Amino acid sequence: MSQIKAVNDFVVKFANVNGSGSASANEMFARSILRMGVPVASRNIFPSNIQGLPTWYEVRVSGKGWLGRRGGVDLMVAMNPQTWDKDIASIDPGGYLFYDSSRPVPMSRMREDINIIRMPLTEICNKVYSDPRQRQLFKNIIYVGALAQLLGIDMEVLKQLVGEQYKGKDKLIAPNHQALQMGHDYARDNLSSLCGLTVEKADAVKDRIFVNGNDAAGLGCVYGGATVAAWYPITPSTSVAEAFARHCKTYRVDPETRKNKFAIVQAEDEISAIGAVIGAGWNGARAFTATSGPGISLMQEFLGLAYFAEIPAVIIDVQRGGPSTGMPTRTQQADLLVCAYASHGDTKHILMLPQDPRETFEFCAISFDLAERLQTPVFVLEDLDIGMNEWLCEPFTWDDKHTYDRGKIMTAEELEAGKTFGRYLDVDGDAIAYRTLPGTHPTKGAYFTRGTSRDRYAKYSEEGAVYQDNMQRLLRKLETAKTLVPKPVIKMAREKARYGVIYFGSTAPAMDEAMASLEAQGQHLDMMRLRAFPFNDEVVDFINSHDQVFLVEQNRDAQMRMLLVNECSLDPARIISILHFDGTPITARFIISAIAERMHLKSKEAAE
Amino acid sequence: MTYITKPKLRHPGIPVNKLGFTHRDYEGTVSTLCAGCGHDSISFAIIQACFELNIEPHRVAKLSGIGCSSKTPDYMLGQSHGFNSVHGRMPSVLTGANLANKDLLYMGISGDGDSASIGLGQFVHCVRRGVNMVYITENNGVYGLTKGQFSATADKGSKSKAGGSNMDSPLDLVSMALLIGATFVGRSFSGDKAQLVPLIMAAMSHKGPAFIDVVSPCVAFNNHAGSTKAYDFVREHNEAVNRLDFMVDREPITVDYAPGTSEEVELHDGSKLRLAKLHADYDPHDRIKAMTYLQSHAAAGELVTGLIYMDPAASDMHANLNTVDKPLNRMMEAELCPGSAGLKSFNDAHR
Numbered sequence: 033m034s035q036i037k038a039v040n041d042f043v044v045k046f047a048n049v050n051g052s053g054s055a056s057a058n059e060m061f062a063r064s065i066l067r068m069g070v071p072v073a074s075r076n077i078f079p080s081n082i083q084g085l086p087t088w089y090e091v092r093v094s095g096k097g098w099l100g101r102r103g104g105v106d107l108m109v110a111m112n113p114q115t116w117d118k119d120i121a122s123i124d125p126g127g128y129l130f131y132d133s134s135r136p137v138p139m140s141r142m143r144e145d146i147n148i149i150r151m152p153l154t155e156i157c158n159k160v161y162s163d164p165r166q167r168q169l170f171k172n173i174i175y176v177g178a179l180a181q182l183l184g185i186d187m188e189v190l191k192q193l194v195g196e197q198y199k200g201k202d203k204l205i206a207p208n209h210q211a212l213q214m215g216h217d218y219a220r221d222n223l224s225s226l227c228g229l230t231v232e233k234a235d236a237v238k239d240r241i242f243v244n245g246n247d248a249a250g251l252g253c254v255y256g257g258a259t260v261a262a263w264y265p266i267t268p269s270t271s272v273a274e275a276f277a278r279h280c281k282t283y284r285v286d287p288e289t290r291k292n293k294f295a296i297v298q299a300e301d302e303i304s305a306i307g308a309v310i311g312a313g314w315n316g317a318r319a320f321t322a323t324s325g326p327g328i329s330l331m332q333e334f335l336g337l338a339y340f341a342e343i344p345a346v347i348i349d350v351q352r353g354g355p356s357t358g359m360p361t362r363t364q365q366a367d368l369l370v371c372a373y374a375s376h377g378d379t380k381h382i383l384m385l386p387q388d389p390r391e392t393f394e395f396c397a398i399s400f401d402l403a404e405r406l407q408t409p410v411f412v413l414e415d416l417d418i419g420m421n422e423w424l425c426e427p428f429t430w431d432d433k434h435t436y437d438r439g440k441i442m443t444a445e446e447l448e449a450g451k452t453f454g455r456y457l458d459v460d461g462d463a464i465a466y467r468t469l470p471g472t473h474p475t476k477g478a479y480f481t482r483g484t485s486r487d488r489y490a491k492y493s494e495e496g497a498v499y500q501d502n503m504q505r506l507l508r509k510l511e512t513a514k515t516l517v518p519k520p521v522i523k524m525a526r527e528k529a530r531y532g533v534i535y536f537g538s539t540a541p542a543m544d545e546a547m548a549s550l551e552a553q554g555q556h557l558d559m560m561r562l563r564a565f566p567f568n569d570e571v572v573d574f575i576n577s578h579d580q581v582f583l584v585e586q587n588r589d590a591q592m593r594m595l596l597v598n599e600c601s602l603d604p605a606r607i608i609s610i611l612h613f614d615g616t617p618i619t620a621r622f623i624i625s626a627i628a629e630r631m632h633l634k635s636k637e638a639a640e
Numbered sequence: 641m642t643y644i645t646k647p648k649l650r651h652p653g654i655p656v657n658k659l660g661f662t663h664r665d666y667e668g669t670v671s672t673l674c675a676g677c678g679h680d681s682i683s684f685a686i687i688q689a690c691f692e693l694n695i696e697p698h699r700v701a702k703l704s705g706i707g708c709s710s711k712t713p714d715y716m717l718g719q720s721h722g723f724n725s726v727h728g729r730m731p732s733v734l735t736g737a738n739l740a741n742k743d744l745l746y747m748g749i750s751g752d753g754d755s756a757s758i759g760l761g762q763f764v765h766c767v768r769r770g771v772n773m774v775y776i777t778e779n780n781g782v783y784g785l786t787k788g789q790f791s792a793t794a795d796k797g798s799k800s801k802a803g804g805s806n807m808d809s810p811l812d813l814v815s816m817a818l819l820i821g822a823t824f825v826g827r828s829f830s831g832d833k834a835q836l837v838p839l840i841m842a843a844m845s846h847k848g849p850a851f852i853d854v855v856s857p858c859v860a861f862n863n864h865a866g867s868t869k870a871y872d873f874v875r876e877h878n879e880a881v882n883r884l885d886f887m888v889d890r891e892p893i894t895v896d897y898a899p900g901t902s903e904e905v906e907l908h909d910g911s912k913l914r915l916a917k918l919h920a921d922y923d924p925h926d927r928i929k930a931m932t933y934l935q936s937h938a939a940a941g942e943l944v945t946g947l948i949y950m951d952p953a954a955s956d957m958h959a960n961l962n963t964v965d966k967p968l969n970r971m972m973e974a975e976l977c978p979g980s981a982g983l984k985s986f987n988d989a990h991r
Binding site for chain 1: 714
């Protein structure tokens with residue numbers, strides 16, 4: 033029997049039943065490896081369910097620091113009979129199966145090319161615990177203890193994590209320590225040397241933090257100066273609003289009066305949520321909503337109003353699998369078009385495309401500057417993978433010199449001094465007009481905001497020329513936006529490359545690994561990571577400087593390709609789509625094989 | 641009539657209020673509604689109320705949805721910021737605006753289509769949430785701009801101009817407002833300025849969600865025999881429970897009422913409201929009894945008008961949210977951004 037031998041480079045997958053308390057035990061397992069200085073990427077693959085359906089937790093251990101999904105499984109912790117066959121099938125040959133052997137499993141449901149580690153978990157629990165809930169919860173802790181012994185994880189680190197987790201509920205600490213030790217001792221006495229996977233202390237984590245994107249988004253909104261949040265619960269975005277509320281309690285309560293420098297409204301639906309954001313933005317507060325695809329669909333009419341009436345708004349869209357209810361707990365990048373062109377009529381919106389929680393923090397914060405500068409909605413497109421999984425990132429930083437860009441707001445003093453005010457009058461040539469806030473001046477600067485067509489001085493008009501003048505200015509405003517939104521990140525191959533690869537968002541870590549692997553095989557490609565729409569000139573230049581580019585996205589219809597071809601007047605033949613849309617995060621192996629296959633075909637074509 | 645520009649001439653003897661503003665300072669552009677439209681009377685009543693309350697026009701924000709009623713904010717308070725938003729969604733926009741700056745006076749103008757049909761959910765939740773505002777529905781029972789379809793407030797059995805009968809049960813926004821927590825509820829008739837103006841003044845002085853339903857006949861599509869929202873019908877069935885006198889800045893009371901037939905109510909801003917009881921048994925401070933009263937009189941075919949309910953000690957959404965006194969829209973980095981120092985604890989907690 034072959035055995036996969038690996039140190040600090042393997043994938044452990046836990047198959048559990050939702051609601052069994054496995055999530056916190058599994059996360060503790062991942063964190064213990066991090067605390068040993070070994071980078072970890074963990075992903076929760078969970079159902080739209082509170083209790084009973086299958087859930088998985090994947091821990092990628094990578095001493096080299098690859099944080100995307102690799103693909104494949106080296107050690108399967110199979111705790112869910114419902115998914116047994118599929119789980120067993122997913123193990124790489126030579127890999128390991130760890131399972132609860134309290135009940136016999138027929139050999140026909142095993143595989144011969146994997147290594148089997150049996151532990152009678154239920155039996156052990158039933159012996160020690162009488163309470164059914166305790167039996168279930170401690171089973172998870174016991175297997176973590178056993179895995180620690182098998183993989184060489186420091187028990188002291190685990191015990192410390194238990195202490196941190198139950199801080200304030202101290203009486204839970206000792207029983208959890210006992211359960212860990214019980215698992216550890218069983219493995220030491222019965223399972224030793226069955227597993228060829230090892231964790232060794234390293235110093236590769238440094239000062240990085242382990243954080244999820246929605247937490248980061250909530251914090252970014254605090255830093256960006258959001259004072260009004262209106263939202264409606266929807267997976268996977270709910271935790272953005274919850275994080276904002278939590279961070280506001282920490283940072284935004286006036287120490288003297290104990291009053292709040294923020295207002296959060298849980299609206300009756302997403303339409304009301306965006307309505308409140310637009311009302312607040314119109315009235316000069318920085319406001320945002322967080323939602324997912326179905327919410328974006330509901331907000332369409334209001335988004336058109338904000339575009340046409342030029343009102344700042346920030347919308348955080350944590351994308352999930354669509355269309356319709358789709359796969360609400362799975363990840364996708366499939367809201368690009370519905371956001372970029374949200375609403376009826378001719379509209380174009382700003383999209384920000386963060387690659388990880390750290391960039392989500394930054395982009396959320398600067399989105400408020402962009403929204404106020406450009407007086408228009410700005411979308412921050414997270415996805416479930418970034419939003420709800422813990423990512424290992426560089427620590428967050430903030431430049432204390434950064435001041436909020438409130439955009440063009442005419443003041444009472446300027447009005448008093450006789451400065452010309454035309455709400456839709458382009459005085460600076462950047463297509464952005466001045467606005468006034470309600471209540472500014474007793475007799476000057478008031479205007480009527482409307483979704484109907486109006487002239488440069490905000491007066492109602494359905495005259496064709498007046499309408500066109502305004503619509504053309506809105507298009508020119510997008511040109512200004514191109515100079516303000518984050519530029520793409522371009523990384524050139526070591527050797528001159530005829531081909532490039534374009535990607536964005538949560539694809540980034542898997543792409544980094546895939547490119548390093550391809551480069552090692554002698555395949556050189558330049559890389560460009562898109563970070564915003566509208567596309568800056570650098571984007572077009574990159575595509576034009578390559579024979580062809582691969583465009584990797586996590587949706588069925590190649591939405592980014594449509595946007596690029598459409599907005600940059602590119603020859604579609606230059607852009608080859610690589611699409612991953614099964615709802616799981618894209619893997620390095622998938623990208624490598626997709627590109628290698630096409631590159632191989634390319635070199636064959638060239639040879640012929 | 642959009643091509644008509646209002647003349648800027650004003651009579652030298654035109655009355656001014658304590659701030660030196662005339663009526664003209666509270667007017668808007670020329671109305672484009674039909675001649676005789678009830679909505680124009682309501683606009684005028686709002687103008688009158690603001691004039692008499694000595695409100696600085698720029699301290700008012702007027703918001704609306706879509707429809708004939710929602711056009712009217714353009715025809716009043718030209719020196720106030722206005723927002724004509726999307727159909728049925730004014731309440732959420734007003735909520736957000738109010739969150740941004742608690743210091744302005746928010747006036748939501750809507751209609752029966754805008755609030756009772758497409759916007760019923762937003763109306764309900766905005767009131768539930770306790771938004772400090774004056775919310776007025778200009779209720780005519782029909783869709784005017786699309787030419788005469790029944791709205792959700794049309795009474796069962798009422799006839800359309802085209803001859804059809806409405807077979808659906810009506811929604812009564814006043815009953816609903818009482819049920820969901822409005823702390824000031826009134827109903828009036830666009831043809832009764834004497835009742836409407838002080839009611840609006842009192843609503844503007846109230847802190848909390850104030851709702852006034854104003855029956856406002858549509859002269860083009862719903863002013864015929866068989867309609868329960870026609871001028872004649874409303875005049876015949878109007879049952880006012882009280883008469884209001886609004887006293888700004890404790891002006892001396894000039895009207896005398898027999899003892900026990902009137903009541904003075906002090907409002908949030910210190911002004912006073914005198915209520916003359918037209919129905920001895922009606923108590924506008926008892927919400928449960930008001931609801932029963934409304935239902936029994938509606939069953940008898942009467943339209944109860946006047947101040948239906950008021951809680952003088954009401955609070956609002958900002959109190960519920962415990963927001964700071966300074967308007968949120970005036971805060972900048974120094975007050976809002978925790979800076980690099982704030983990130984240290986965050987980073988440490990995530991290792």
